[in-house]
Amino acid sequence: MENIGFIGLGIMGKPMAGNLIRAGHRLVVFDIRPEPVEELVRAGAKAAKSTRDVALQSDIVLTMLPNSPEVIDVVLGEEGAIEGMKPGTVLIDMSSIDPLVSREISEKLKHKGVAMLDAPVSGGEPKAVDGTLAIMAGGPREIFDRVKDILGVMGATVTHVGEIGSGNTAKLANQIIVALNIAAMSEAMVLATRAGVDPEKVFQAIRGGLAGSTALEAKMPLILDGQFKPGFRIELHLKDIRNVLDTARKLDAPVILSEKMMEILRSLAEEGKGKDDHGGIVQYYEKLAGVKVRRKTDGH
Amino acid sequence: MENIGFIGLGIMGKPMAGNLIRAGHRLVVFDIRPEPVEELVRAGAKAAKSTRDVALQSDIVLTMLPNSPEVIDVVLGEEGAIEGMKPGTVLIDMSSIDPLVSREISEKLKHKGVAMLDAPVSGGEPKAVDGTLAIMAGGPREIFDRVKDILGVMGATVTHVGEIGSGNTAKLANQIIVALNIAAMSEAMVLATRAGVDPEKVFQAIRGGLAGSTALEAKMPLILDGQFKPGFRIELHLKDIRNVLDTARKLDAPVILSEKMMEILRSLAEEGKGKDDHGGIVQYYEKLAGVKVRRKTDGH
Numbered sequence: 001m002e003n004i005g006f007i008g009l010g011i012m013g014k015p016m017a018g019n020l021i022r023a024g025h026r027l028v029v030f031d032i033r034p035e036p037v038e039e040l041v042r043a044g045a046k047a048a049k050s051t052r053d054v055a056l057q058s059d060i061v062l063t064m065l066p067n068s069p070e071v072i073d074v075v076l077g078e079e080g081a082i083e084g085m086k087p088g089t090v091l092i093d094m095s096s097i098d099p100l101v102s103r104e105i106s107e108k109l110k111h112k113g114v115a116m117l118d119a120p121v122s123g124g125e126p127k128a129v130d131g132t133l134a135i136m137a138g139g140p141r142e143i144f145d146r147v148k149d150i151l152g153v154m155g156a157t158v159t160h161v162g163e164i165g166s167g168n169t170a171k172l173a174n175q176i177i178v179a180l181n182i183a184a185m186s187e188a189m190v191l192a193t194r195a196g197v198d199p200e201k202v203f204q205a206i207r208g209g210l211a212g213s214t215a216l217e218a219k220m221p222l223i224l225d226g227q228f229k230p231g232f233r234i235e236l237h238l239k240d241i242r243n244v245l246d247t248a249r250k251l252d253a254p255v256i257l258s259e260k261m262m263e264i265l266r267s268l269a270e271e272g273k274g275k276d277d278h279g280g281i282v283q284y285y286e287k288l289a290g291v292k293v294r295r296k297t298d299g300h
Numbered sequence: 301m302e303n304i305g306f307i308g309l310g311i312m313g314k315p316m317a318g319n320l321i322r323a324g325h326r327l328v329v330f331d332i333r334p335e336p337v338e339e340l341v342r343a344g345a346k347a348a349k350s351t352r353d354v355a356l357q358s359d360i361v362l363t364m365l366p367n368s369p370e371v372i373d374v375v376l377g378e379e380g381a382i383e384g385m386k387p388g389t390v391l392i393d394m395s396s397i398d399p400l401v402s403r404e405i406s407e408k409l410k411h412k413g414v415a416m417l418d419a420p421v422s423g424g425e426p427k428a429v430d431g432t433l434a435i436m437a438g439g440p441r442e443i444f445d446r447v448k449d450i451l452g453v454m455g456a457t458v459t460h461v462g463e464i465g466s467g468n469t470a471k472l473a474n475q476i477i478v479a480l481n482i483a484a485m486s487e488a489m490v491l492a493t494r495a496g497v498d499p500e501k502v503f504q505a506i507r508g509g510l511a512g513s514t515a516l517e518a519k520m521p522l523i524l525d526g527q528f529k530p531g532f533r534i535e536l537h538l539k540d541i542r543n544v545l546d547t548a549r550k551l552d553a554p555v556i557l558s559e560k561m562m563e564i565l566r567s568l569a570e571e572g573k574g575k576d577d578h579g580g581i582v583q584y585y586e587k588l589a590g591v592k593v594r595r596k597t598d599g600h
Binding site for chain 1: 588
């Protein structure tokens with residue numbers, strides 16, 4: 001059985017690593033904070049002293065980190081994982097980062113005989129806990145086939161999208177669609193509220209038609225309750241849309257609506273809403289309009 | 301049995317009227333073009349000489365017209381339906397128009413003892429033919445209850461949203477969400493294509509997650525085929541988003557993304573794409589990026 005290293009035991013990484021342990025995998029773990037390491041050691045993992053130390057003891061190294069700079073630092077930095085990797089080691093970066101950075105890291109690792117997949121996830125903490133994430137992977141097909149079952153422990157769907165970077169490209173596409181759909185339903189429901197119409201009735205009238213979506217079903221009930229406990233935080237969606245704009249600039253791709261979305265998310269973060277669930281995007285519109293999108297309770 | 305008048309026998313109105321005839325209702329019909337009138341007369345309807353003449357012979361008058369000015373003209377104009385209406389007549393305007401115009405028309409009709417519902421529909425020609433439209437109605441609850449079964453002949457869902465104008469408010473909400481969702485998936489898929497990733501693989505990777513929607517399932521296959529035969533035409537979505545902006549201006553509601561959407565739709569119409577299905581919104585991005593979002597056919 002292969003030794004698996006896991007670096008980055010945050011809100012997502014810790015339950016994902018926990019699921020691998022429960023599925024019977026041998027895990028070596030590292031995080032800059034001791035608490036999640038201790039918790040996973042109690043569950044059966046081995047603690048490593050550094051990211052380099054993780055790599056020294058692993059055939060496959062998984063990383064789950066906040067953004068591109070952290071992945072570069074952990075993998076390529078001083079005492080980074082690359083220093084402990086042998087030819088044949090596989091890196092699976094499950095962080096959501098700039099796809100062009102995934103390609104750059106992969107190029108550097110290739111010189112050491114190390115293969116890489118970028119395999120970001122969608123679904124948030126609840127699905128990380130349940131092991132039902134949607135995992136979108138990029139990188140060599142034969143590497144994907146080799147590690148597919150390991151990814152399957154953490155995800156309900158595991159899709160090979162294409163070459164290295166294409167997992168993160170799919171994730172950016174996902175985040176563009178989700179953010180704009182939540183903003184569009186917010187814009188629509190604030191307009192309805194301004195017109196004196198019960199937004200819950202509007203929701204009932206449109207959910208079965210072409211406006212229906214997974215996000216509408218997931219977020220409208222929270223919006224109607226004014227309940228924005230995360231879930232997926234606005235500050236993380238801001239990070240993803242910033243990666244969209246960075247990637248689009250490098251590729252010279254038009255992202256007109258994502259640019260507007262960036263302004264909305266940045267404004268929310270500046271007003272201290274960054275820790276709210278992204279359903280809280282509605283608050284941007286509510287503030288401008290001076291109304292709140294809440295269901296009327298008169299029962300009519 | 302009540303006599304039903306039907307004014308406006310276009311791509312939507314004609315099959316809707318046809319379904320009412322087939323359900324056994326007595327119909328008096330009018331359109332400025334003779335062909336659809338003749339077709340419905342062959343199916344069992346009676347032809348009227350004018351919109352006033354329709355109203356004279358009807359207990360309930362249905363209108364299905366392109367936009368606010370046509371509804372004002374047909375209902376309130378010279379020789380308009382209002383001249384033939386008696387106290388107790390009901391007007392059901394099923395056109396998609398400015399909700400504030402619905403309110404204004406309703407006010408004028410009230411002086412004549414005529415009640416009105418605004419009851420726009422969603423679902424396009426196929427659902428008009430099948431009698432499975434989503435119908436969103438505004439107006440007095442007792443009038444809605446009285447005509448609900450008639451609307452049910454044309455629609456799979458018939459929802460009472462609230463007071464007069466709220467049907468069209470729900471429709472505007474619907475059109476904001478649909479347009480922006482199609483534009484978001486276009487923006488996302490053009491970015492993926494620019495990054496060299498197969499957009500079909502991205503579609504497969506994200507459809508099961510929070511980015512999933514009825515519009516994604518309906519429109520992505522058309523986008524991947526480059527097939528933009530309508531369906532629901534871009535020029536009609538442009539009209540709806542123009543109504544969004546008009547309504548938002550009068551209500552002082554923020555519609556930041558709809559304003560951008562208006563630019564995109566107007567640009568497409570100016571380039572002669574107005575008759576394309578709104579899935580063809582992707583062409584706006586394709587032109588700017590110099591790529592086409594099409595599935596790769598190499599099978600990998």
